[in-house]
Amino acid sequence: MKPNILWSMALLLSIGSLCHGGKVLVFPLEGSHWVNMEVLIKAIHARGHMLTVVRTDKSWYIKEKSPYYTSITVPATKGFDEEFVKEGLKVLIDLERGKSSMLNFFKMQLKIFSKMSEAHAMMVEAATNMITDQKLMKTIKESQYDMILTDPAWGTGILLAHHLQLPLVYNVRWITSGEGHFAIAPSPISYIPMMGSGLSDKMTFRERVKNMLFYILALYNDRFVIKPSYQAFCDKFYYPKVDFNDLVQAADLWLNRVDFVFEFPRPTMPNVVYMGGFQCKPAKPLPEDLEEFVQSSGEHGVILMSLGTFVSELPNDLADEIAAAFAQLPQKVIWRYKGDRPTTLGNNTRLVSWMPQNDLLGHPKTRAAVLHGGTNGVQEAIYHGVPVLGFPLFFDQYDNLLRLKERGGTRILSLGTLDRHIFLQALQEVLHDPSYRMNMQRLSRLHRDQPMKPLDSALFWIEFVMRNKGAAHLRTESYRMPWYSYHSVDVIGVLLAAVLLIILIIIAVIRYLCCRVCCNSKIKMKHE
Structure with a gap:
């Protein structure tokens, strides 16, 4: 019996070591985003980890109390409320059905831009309330979280991860500026359609023009509508100052809520893990x-x-x-x-x-x-x-x-x-x-037909980040490069200059030789 007892003890010890719980600080989003984040939270909790969810006092889906997590409620004065969604939907439906003019459409676009800017300002307000609450920040730091899990469609988790110097993991389809792939991986818009364009990956010339216009609109929206609030926070609280877009791109892991059964093929990066359909499961009996x-x-x-x-x-x-x-x-x-x-x-x-x-x-x-x-x-x-x-x-x-x-x-x-x-x-x-x-x-x-279920894959990589204090070896550093270096404009410029210099030297040598020949011919003719 003694060998059996020793074997059982060894097995229990090994299970205990495998199930060592980590601590995760979660910054979720409302609505359907919360539906899939909650699935991930429950699965992480089931693995023996402790979770703390940060919510605002304006949250309509994220409950303050749950058996799966504790919560931190941050005060906020404004936000992306349910009434706005209903109002915006009514205008959209009226427009689609020909009951609204183009003028109303542009008014609606301006209102959406304004409301989105207001919503992101609310997220910055929440981050400001947290970072200036010394008691709260002391509690968070003493809790010794292993990582931050966030939906980067809002930027609060991104800002706090930098402040706390914690590994950052995204549950992502959208980031603050749009579809996530465009920030992390090369995304040629010649065959990768912008969201909202209604295009596939097989585009005619006219459709590529349309795609380019949507890309320019997205850049404008990011630079002038969304980013200013977050950048103002970075300028106020961080020294040395950082660019907010750099913080977005610096995440250790991107758990992307699509897969290539659904998404069009496109370039990707080693720290992007696809978990499309992770919330899906076999059907249970109906009521x-x-x-x-x-x-x-x-x-x-x-x-x-x-x-x-x-x-x-x-x-x-x-x-x-x-x-x-x-x-x-x-x-x-x-x-x-x-x-x-x-x-x-x-x-x-x-x-x-x-x-x-x-x-x-x-x-x-x-x-x-x-x-x-x-x-x-x-x-x-x-x-x-x-x-x-x-x-x-x-x-x-x-x-x-x-x-x-x-x-x-x-x-x-x-x-x-x-x-x-x-x-x-x-x-x-x-x-x-x-x-x-x-x-x-x-x-x-x-x-x-996958070697591992999407949810299991997501859980493995979340625990990988906790075990290894991040995943910097998977993260590209290209975002630190200035645009002209990233696109090799400086290299192309130097090479073109070198080629031009060689051409000029060759021309100068030829002209010199021609002049010598002409001079020698004239001298010879004079002697004759």
């Missing part, structure tokens, strides 16, 4: 009442419709058109909707305020999904191989659906032309054309 409704669909199956975290209602006339189309189908429909009950709602359609979307997508009776094109929903549809009818509303949703359309998995509708007949025809196409389901099932197989 009893929902399962009964699904089973009542018989051989026709069910369709689900959800427009994401922010959008819970539509203009009444548009909702009526969609409900009327659903009413003509033999399938049962589960629709996440909180607005007024549509007057044309059929008996086959059930309205819910919340749905277990992943579990419904993984149910064998689900035939199709009507989605707005958010990254989380698109990746869940890919994971479960469910064809999609795309219904984009704002931000990156059209671009996400376009990537799915290029792979044959969706049909995209425009709000500007939507009525019950168009909606019904498009939905029947997705339901009855087998290519949509075949293509989505192929994407599902490709997505699942």
Whole structure:
């Protein structure tokens, strides 16, 4: 028995050493960003690590108390509130449907720029409140965190990571200036489409011109709308002064919420780890009442419709058109909707305020999904191989659906032309054309055919950063180079100057020799 006892003790000691818990300070974002960050937080907590989440007192999704983390609540006076999202969505829908003028469109763009600037200013205010709170900073430093995990669409975590000199890990699709790849890896805009452009990686000359204009607009937005607030913070609190964009690029690890089953191929870097679909998982049993409704669909199956975290209602006339189309189908429909009950709602359609979307997508009776094109929903549809009818509303949703359309998995509708007949025809196409389901099932197989699950990969690299106090050996230092060095303008200039000098020397020698020959000829002629 003694060898067995010794073996058991050794095993317990080894498990204890493997499960040594680290400490993670988390700076998340609201809405759907919090949905996927919470998945990561729960998984990190399950590995035995301690997490502290920093939130503002204006948070609408991030709860102060949780079994998975403790929290630090920072006061803030303004922010990107739910009312603004609803107001902006209404203007967008009216514009798409021809009920708003171009003047209103430009007003809306200016308002979005203004509101985004205000939201980023709120993040800077939160960072200022933290860094000037000596008691709080003393507590944080004494807690001896191993790393900071942040969603870099807001810059608070980036600023605090530099101040605390802690390793920095991103849960990223977006950074403060736009899509994350553009900051970390070479991104030729000749074949890499800008988000918002609605372009694929196969562009005509005219589309490349459009892509360039979107790129210039993104540069303007970053330099003159977003960066000034963060740079002012850097100038005030950091010495020697640093450029905020350098701080963004200096992260140890980029956990990117896409993969190349979904994203167009593009250059990348060794400290970018792709975890697209990390929140996806096998379907769990549905609640009893929902399962009964699904089973009542018989051989026709069910369709689900959800427009994401922010959008819970539509203009009444548009909702009526969609409900009327659903009413003509033999399938049962589960629709996440909180607005007024549509007057044309059929008996086959059930309205819910919340749905277990992943579990419904993984149910064998689900035939199709009507989605707005958010990254989380698109990746869940890919994971479960469910064809999609795309219904984009704002931000990156059209671009996400376009990537799915290029792979044959969706049909995209425009709000500007939507009525019950168009909606019904498009939905029947997705339901009855087998290519949509075949293509989505192929994407599902490709997505699942990996040596390690995306969430496990993300957890490995998070713990790698904690074990090794960062991942500087994976990080490119190119961001420290001035633009003219990065693009080798100085090298090209020196080489051109050298070539020009050689050409000038050759010309001078030839002229000299010619002059000598001419002079000798003249002297010879005089002697003759």
